[in-house]
Amino acid sequence: MAYRVGDVLRISCPFTPTVVIGIDEAHVSVRWPWWxxxxxxxxxxxxxxxxxxxADPGELYMIDPPSLRLAPGDTCRVGIQARIIxxxxxxxxxxxxxxxxxxxxSLSLLVLRAGEAPDAAAEFQGTSIEPGGGVPFTLELVFRPYAFLEAGDDVADADGRAWHFDGPWIWTAYDGGGGVPAWPLVLLTGRADPAAVAAATARESHEIEVTRWRRAAGLQDDAQPR
Structure with missing residues (x-):
């Protein structure tokens, strides 16, 4: 599967036995079982x-039993309970x-947990995961905004404006103006299926597509990209 910015995924990883190496107030270090x-x-x-x-709510991995009950040298299990990212x-x-x-x-994804919105002002945000990098993740696609388009496609909108698509939140109008495309859309050039683009945008709007994504990602009404 080729992943894209905006993808909402369900991630899980089987809990695997390992050993506690060290513990301090903020972290528990374990021998990593997969690398x-x-x-x-x-x-x-x-x-x-x-x-x-x-005590990091954004930590994907969980330790069983909880770290408060562990000491260096103890055995435990580490894995990921199914959750949305x-x-x-x-x-x-x-x-x-x-x-x-x-x-x-050869591939890494920077991901946020459900309910956490991207923050352009943040110096660092998110957790990096490496599909195919040894950890036996299961990653299931829950929702992909603008799944019917490919990066690099050009479309015309219902108002007669031409747009370049570089991802669900990266739209560039060829007339230099702002805003977002008005549905329905017509594929001008690119790799998408013209019939699929027309069918997917025959009703509703960009705003409704964003709302679908926001709900799938567990975000609040004011936490949507533009």
């Missing part, structure tokens, strides 16, 4: 451990990224 140390890494040395936030960035690496562990990831 191996990369002996050929250049300038990156990973010690085989991952530190997980003990949404994608805010997609990064591909060719060659795969030198991270210090194996397998080296």
């Amino acid at each position: 191996d140390i990369d002996p050929d890494a250049e300038g990156v040395r990973w010690n085989g451990e991952v530190a997980l936030g003990r 949404h994608v805010i960035e997609v990064h591909e690496y060719d060659p795969p990224q030198d991270t210090g562990w194996l397998p080296r990831p």
Whole structure:
């Protein structure tokens, strides 16, 4: 599956046995059960451990039993209970990224948990996951805004304006004006299916598409991209 910005996903990961290495007030460090140390890494040395936030609501991974009951040397399980996330960035690496562990990831997604809106003013936001990077995630597509278009497509809207599509929240009007396209849309150029574009936009509007996405991502009414 090719992932896109805006995708709403359901993620889960089987709970897997491991060992607690260390605990402090903020984190519990465990021996990571899914990666191996990369002996050929250049300038990156990973010690085989991952530190997980003990009270971070955005932490995807959970520890069983809870970290308050654990001490270094204890056995536990680490995994992800099924939950909703949404994608805010997609990064591909060719060659795969030198991270210090194996397998080296060729794809990473920056994701937010359900109910958390993208914040352009934030210095850092989100959690990075690497599909195909060794951790046995299950990722199920729940909703994809503008699924009927491909990045790079050009469309004409109901008001006769031409638009360039680079993702569900990245619309550029060829007349230099602002706003968003008025549905229905007609494909001018690109890789999308013209019939699918016409059928998907025959009714409703950009605003309704955003509302569908917002609901799938668990966001409040005032937390929608424009």
